[in-house]
Amino acid sequence: MVGIDPGLVATGYGCLERTPSGVAVMDVGVISTPPGELIEIRLSAIHQAVGALLEKHAPSLLAVEDLYTEYRFPRTAILMGHARGVICLAAAQRGITVLAVAPAEVKRMITANGAASKLQVQRGVQAMLGLGELPRPSHVADALSLALTGMSRVSGRVQ
Amino acid sequence: MVGIDPGLVATGYGCLERTPSGVAVMDVGVISTPPGELIEIRLSAIHQAVGALLEKHAPSLLAVEDLYTEYRFPRTAILMGHARGVICLAAAQRGITVLAVAPAEVKRMITANGAASKLQVQRGVQAMLGLGELPRPSHVADALSLALTGMSRVSGRVQ
Numbered sequence: 062m063v064g065i066d067p068g069l070v071a072t073g074y075g076c077l078e079r080t081p082s083g084v085a086v087m088d089v090g091v092i093s094t095p096p097g098e099l100i101e102i103r104l105s106a107i108h109q110a111v112g113a114l115l116e117k118h119a120p121s122l123l124a125v126e127d128l129y130t131e132y133r134f135p136r137t138a139i140l141m142g143h144a145r146g147v148i149c150l151a152a153a154q155r156g157i158t159v160l161a162v163a164p165a166e167v168k169r170m171i172t173a174n175g176a177a178s179k180l181q182v183q184r185g186v187q188a189m190l191g192l193g194e195l196p197r198p199s200h201v202a203d204a205l206s207l208a209l210t211g212m213s214r215v216s217g218r219v220q
Numbered sequence: 221m222v223g224i225d226p227g228l229v230a231t232g233y234g235c236l237e238r239t240p241s242g243v244a245v246m247d248v249g250v251i252s253t254p255p256g257e258l259i260e261i262r263l264s265a266i267h268q269a270v271g272a273l274l275e276k277h278a279p280s281l282l283a284v285e286d287l288y289t290e291y292r293f294p295r296t297a298i299l300m301g302h303a304r305g306v307i308c309l310a311a312a313q314r315g316i317t318v319l320a321v322a323p324a325e326v327k328r329m330i331t332a333n334g335a336a337s338k339l340q341v342q343r344g345v346q347a348m349l350g351l352g353e354l355p356r357p358s359h360v361a362d363a364l365s366l367a368l369t370g371m372s373r374v375s376g377r378v379q
Binding site: 099100101102104105108128129132135136138139140141142143144145146147149150152153154158159161 | 258259260261263264267287288291294295297298299300301302303304305306308309311312313317318320
């Protein structure tokens with residue numbers, strides 16, 4: 062399961078795999094694009110990097126945040142939409158299903174509280190994955206929380 | 221010059237070429253995707269169709285509406301962002317430059333009035349291109365108005 066937190070400036074990702082002893086973090090990182098670059102070039106860089114990530118880990122599912130409409134700045138929301146669009150496309154081009162996960166679902170799954178703070182979610186992710194320290198930066202923490210929630214949703218349905 | 225009016229439900233396009241006698245309409249149409257389909261599949265269909273259009277006409281420039289933030293529904297704006305994102309990507313993958321054109325620039329160029337109505341813009345496009353009837357549907361009219369404005373901006377800079 063790969064989780065991705067889309068953004069034109071910084072797209073966080075985290076790849077999790079179920080192992081006999083639990084869930085292992087296979088890969089985490091941030092794809093950044095320079096603000097001064099043309100938007101189409103930045104989108105192309107994100108599409109390529111996500112494509113390479115999906116080739117490398119060949120997940121069957123990609124978890125992304127559901128369409129989030131509570132942005133304070135509409136322009137930022139639309140730009141996020143551009144990034145999310147090319148990420149969904151990279152998944153579709155490889156037959157990978159996109160799981161849209163709502164923020165409240167993430168918070169409930171990770172902390173049992175649908176209104177948890179960002180820090181509570183980060184601590185929850187740290188505990189669930191047995192990490193030595195808080196996952197950082199926040200884009201990586203968000204991506205890991207999405208992947209964990211995606212995993213829980215799928216196994217919850219399967220069981 | 222290709223003009224594109226991005227939308228997840230319907231993406232309008234229009235391809236113009238300068239000829240010795242003026243500007244000729246080479247191609248117009250609408251790319252539609254079924255609302256019931258998964259978003260990643262719909263984005264993939266738009267990306268493919270726009271890619272085929274760009275292969276066919278090999279324009280050097282693609283005119284799209286600038287990031288437009290006056291949507292009444294943030295969700296619609298973010299979905300438009302997804303479509304616009306894969307369209308910009310299709311251009312970048314072919315080395316085609318994206319011209320972002322603001323709505324007011326289109327209205328001024330087509331009607332000499334930055335606050336013109338939709339119908340005034342459609343009539344202006346009809347007159348400028350010598351069309352027998354009003355360009356329809358509105359997505360095609362918008363795409364043609366973007367392409368015309370893109371052409372005018374480029375030739376204005378060149379002259």
